Amino acid sequence: MSLRHLTFAAACLAALTAPAFAETNVTVLHVSENATQKALWDKIAADYNAQHPGVKVQFKYLENEAFKAKLPTMLQSNDRPELFYSWAGGVMQAQNKAGFLKDITADVAAVESTMSPTAVDAFKVNGKVVGVPFEVGEVAFYYNKKLFEKAGVKAEDIKTWDDFLAAVKKLKAAGIVPIVVGAGEKWPMHFYYSYLVMRIGGEHALADAKAGKEGGFKNATFVEAGKRLRELGALEPFQPGYLTTKHAESSGMFGDGKAAMDLMGQWLLGMQAPNSASGKGLPEEDIGILSFPIVAGGKGKATDTLGGINGWLVSKSAPPEAVDFLKFFSEAKYAKEAAAAGAYIPVVKGANAVITDPLFKRLADDLAATTYHQNYFDQDLGPAVGRVINDVSVAVAAGEMTPEAAAAAIQDAAEQQ
Amino acid sequence: MSAIETTYVEPSRRMSVNGWAIVVIFLPPALLLFTVFVALPIAEAAWYGFYNWDGYGRPEKFIGLKNYGYLVGNATFTRSLINDGLVIAASLLIQLPFALGVALMVAGRITGAVWFRMIFFVPYVLADVAAGLIWHFMFDGGYGLPSLVTGALGLAPYYLLADKDWAFSAVLIVILWKYFGFYTMLYVAGLQGIDKSLLEAAEMDGASAFQRFRHITLPLLGPMIRLSIFFSVVGSLQLFDIIVPLTGGGPFETTNTMVSYLYYFGITRMRFGFSSAVGVVLFIICVTFAFGYRRLVMRDD
Numbered sequence: 001m002s003l004r005h006l007t008f009a010a011a012c013l014a015a016l017t018a019p020a021f022a023e024t025n026v027t028v029l030h031v032s033e034n035a036t037q038k039a040l041w042d043k044i045a046a047d048y049n050a051q052h053p054g055v056k057v058q059f060k061y062l063e064n065e066a067f068k069a070k071l072p073t074m075l076q077s078n079d080r081p082e083l084f085y086s087w088a089g090g091v092m093q094a095q096n097k098a099g100f101l102k103d104i105t106a107d108v109a110a111v112e113s114t115m116s117p118t119a120v121d122a123f124k125v126n127g128k129v130v131g132v133p134f135e136v137g138e139v140a141f142y143y144n145k146k147l148f149e150k151a152g153v154k155a156e157d158i159k160t161w162d163d164f165l166a167a168v169k170k171l172k173a174a175g176i177v178p179i180v181v182g183a184g185e186k187w188p189m190h191f192y193y194s195y196l197v198m199r200i201g202g203e204h205a206l207a208d209a210k211a212g213k214e215g216g217f218k219n220a221t222f223v224e225a226g227k228r229l230r231e232l233g234a235l236e237p238f239q240p241g242y243l244t245t246k247h248a249e250s251s252g253m254f255g256d257g258k259a260a261m262d263l264m265g266q267w268l269l270g271m272q273a274p275n276s277a278s279g280k281g282l283p284e285e286d287i288g289i290l291s292f293p294i295v296a297g298g299k300g301k302a303t304d305t306l307g308g309i310n311g312w313l314v315s316k317s318a319p320p321e322a323v324d325f326l327k328f329f330s331e332a333k334y335a336k337e338a339a340a341a342g343a344y345i346p347v348v349k350g351a352n353a354v355i356t357d358p359l360f361k362r363l364a365d366d367l368a369a370t371t372y373h374q375n376y377f378d379q380d381l382g383p384a385v386g387r388v389i390n391d392v393s394v395a396v397a398a399g400e401m402t403p404e405a406a407a408a409a410i411q412d413a414a415e416q417q
Numbered sequence: 418m419s420a421i422e423t424t425y426v427e428p429s430r431r432m433s434v435n436g437w438a439i440v441v442i443f444l445p446p447a448l449l450l451f452t453v454f455v456a457l458p459i460a461e462a463a464w465y466g467f468y469n470w471d472g473y474g475r476p477e478k479f480i481g482l483k484n485y486g487y488l489v490g491n492a493t494f495t496r497s498l499i500n501d502g503l504v505i506a507a508s509l510l511i512q513l514p515f516a517l518g519v520a521l522m523v524a525g526r527i528t529g530a531v532w533f534r535m536i537f538f539v540p541y542v543l544a545d546v547a548a549g550l551i552w553h554f555m556f557d558g559g560y561g562l563p564s565l566v567t568g569a570l571g572l573a574p575y576y577l578l579a580d581k582d583w584a585f586s587a588v589l590i591v592i593l594w595k596y597f598g599f600y601t602m603l604y605v606a607g608l609q610g611i612d613k614s615l616l617e618a619a620e621m622d623g624a625s626a627f628q629r630f631r632h633i634t635l636p637l638l639g640p641m642i643r644l645s646i647f648f649s650v651v652g653s654l655q656l657f658d659i660i661v662p663l664t665g666g667g668p669f670e671t672t673n674t675m676v677s678y679l680y681y682f683g684i685t686r687m688r689f690g691f692s693s694a695v696g697v698v699l700f701i702i703c704v705t706f707a708f709g710y711r712r713l714v715m716r717d718d
Binding site for chain 1: 469471474487553574579581667668669684685686687688
C-alpha cells in the first residue's frame with residue numbers, strides 16, 4: 001500500500017468516525033409554515049453550526065395540530081426535541097408542572113434585558129424562566145380603504161364601540177359586507193370576545209376571572225362583553241354562511257374585497273393574497289389598520305393590545321449548547337433581519353426600527369407603545385378552557401346562547417380542570 | 418383419495434402430543450402481541466378514564482366516575498349519539514337497499530357493466546378527508562351546488578352547512594355517496610356466487626322476476642347482506658374523517674359523531690382522561706353490538 005493510499009484511507013476513517021463522538025445535536029421543533037421565517041431560521045442554524053464545530057442545530061417542522069397532539073408523548077420519550085415552539089400560557093404551565101422544562105433563569109438574564117418585558121414575562125412560571133420569546137403579534141381590524149370610502153366611513157372617526165357599530169350599519173346600508181370572519185374554525189370569533197373583555201374590564205379582568213374573584217368568569221365583565229358581542233351579531237355584519245367559513249377562506253374573501261373588515265392577527269397580510277380568488281389579493285396601499293375601539297365606561301385603554309407571544313422552550317435534558325443557541329438566536333442582528341424581511345415582529349428592543357413595510361410598522365409601533373399586552377385568551381387559559389371560549393364566542397355572536405350562559409360555561413370548564 | 422383421508426385422521430389422534438407442542442410454540446408470541454397491542458391499550462384507556470389528566474406526566478388526579486358523569490345529559494354528547502343513530506338508519510334504510518338495486522343492475526352481463534361498477538366504486542377509493550373537503554366546497558352557498566338552485570330561482574344564497582337544522586343531512590348525503598359503491602361491490606360479488614342454474618330452473622317453472630328475486634336471490638345473498646349490515650353499523654359508529662373537513666362538528670356542535678366528539682371535546686382540549694372515558698363508552702357500544710349481532714344474526718354464516 002503506497003503512502004497516498006494510506007493517507008486516503010486514514011482520511012476516510014477520520015471522516016467516518018470524527019462526527020460520531022464529537023457532535024452534539026440540538027433539534028428545534030416548530031410549527032411555522034411561513035417560508036420567510038423558515039429560511040431565516042435555517043440561516044441562523046447554519047451560522048451557529050459554522051461557528052461551533054461539533055454542534056449541529058437543526059430546525060424541524062411539524063404540522064400545528066400534529067405538534068400539539070404529539071408533544072406530550074415526545075417529551076416523555078427519548079426522541080424529545082431540545083428546543084420547541086410555544087405559545088406560552090396554559091400548555092406551557094402544564095409542561096412545566098410535569099417537569100419537562102428546564103429552568104434557564106440564570107442563563108438568559110443578559111438576553112432578556114434586551115427584550116420587551118411583557119414577552120419575557122409570558123415565559124415565566126412562578127418567577128422562573130422556562131423559555132425565550134422571539135415574536136409578538138397584534139390582533140387588529142384590517143380594513144379595505146376603497147370599501148370604506150364607498151360607504152362614506154372614515155376610519156379615524158371610529159374610536160368607540162358605538163362608532164364602530166355605526167360604521168357597520170353604514171357599510172351594510174351601502175350594500176357592503178361589513179365584516180368577514182372564519183367562524184367555522186371558531187377561534188377567529190374569540191378575538192371579539194377577548195377584546196371586549198379587555199376594553200370593558202381592563203388589564204386585570206382575565207387574571208381576576210382566572211383567580212375566581214367575583215364569580216370567576218361569571219362576573220359582570222364577561223357577561224357585559226357577551227352582550228356587546230351579541231349587539232354586533234344582531235346587526236348581521238358577517239358574510240353569509242360565516243358559520244361554516246374557514247379561516248383561510250375568510251382571508252381570501254378579504255383579499256378579494258368581498259368584505260370591508262377582518263379582525264385578525266398580523267399573518268392576515270401574508271394570507272389574504274394567496275387565498276384570494278384572483279391570487280393577487282388587495283394591494284397593501286388599499287389596506288388600513290384600525291385598533292379595536294374602546295367601550296364607553298370601560299376600564300381598558302385603546303392602547304391595550306391583544307396578540308400572540310411565541311418563543312422557544314428548553315426541554316429538561318437539553319445540553320448547554322441548546323441554551324447557548326437560544327442566546328445566539330436572540331442576538332439583535334438576527335432580530336433585525338427578521339424585522340427587515342417581514343418574517344415577524346421580533347421582541348428584541350429597537351429591532352423594529354428597520355421595518356419598512358408601513359402596515360407592519362404600524363403593528364410594531366402599537367406593540368412598542370402598548371399599555372398592557374394580553375396573550376390570546378385560548379392560549380393563556382390552555383386548551384380545555386380556551387376552546388370553550390372559542391365555542392361560546394360563536395354561539396353568543398349568533399344569538400344561539402345567552403351571554404350569561406356563555407360566562408357560566410367558561411366557569412364550568414375552568415372548575416373542571 | 419384414501420391416502421388423504423388417512424393423513425387427515427392421524428394427526429387428530431396424536432393431538433395430545435403434537436397439538437400441545439404447537440400450542441406451546443405458537444401461542445405465546447400471538448398472545449404477547451395481542452396483549453401488548455390490543456388488551457393493554459384498552460385496559461389503559463379504561464384506567465385513564467378515571468382521571469382528570471392533561472397528557473403531561475402521569476395521571477394523578479383521580480376523579481372516579483366524574484368523566485362519565487359529564488357525559489350524562491350533556492346536550493352535545495347526546496346529539497352525537499343521535500347523529501350516530503341517524504347515520505346507521507340512513508345506511509340501513511337507504512344506502513344498503515340502493516346498493517342492492519344497483520348491484521342487481523350491474524352484476525349481469527349488460528354492456529358496460531364493468532365500467533359502471535368502477536364508476537360507482539370511485540367515491541369509496543377517494544380518501545375520506547379529501548371527500549369531506551370536496552363536499553365542503555360543493556355545499557358552499559356562494560358557488561356550490563345550492564347556488565345553482567338559488568341562482569336560477571333568484572333566491573338569496575343558501576348555506577346548508579351553516580344551517581343548524583339541516584347541516585347533518587349534508588353529512589348523510591356525503592356518507593351515502595361515499596360508501597354505497599363499496600356495498601354494491603360486496604353484493605355484486607355475492608350475486609356472482611349464486612348458481613345460475615337455480616334461477617334458470619325457477620324461470621322454467623314459471624316464477625316471475627320478483628319471485629325469483631324474493632325466493633332465490635335474496636335468501637342466497639343472505640350472508641352477504643348480514644355482513645354488509647355489520648360493516649355498516651360498525652363503520653357508522655366509527656365515523657370521523659369525513660366530519661372534520663366537512664363541518665368540523667358545527668354549526669353549534671350539531672354535526673358531531675361520537676368519535677368527532679371525542680376528538681373535539683377530548684383530544685384537542687387535552688382532556689385525555691375524558692377522551693378515554695368517551696372511548697370506553699364507544700368501545701362498549703361497539704363490542705356489545707358486534708358480539709350480539711354475531712351471536713344472534715350471523716351465527717350460521
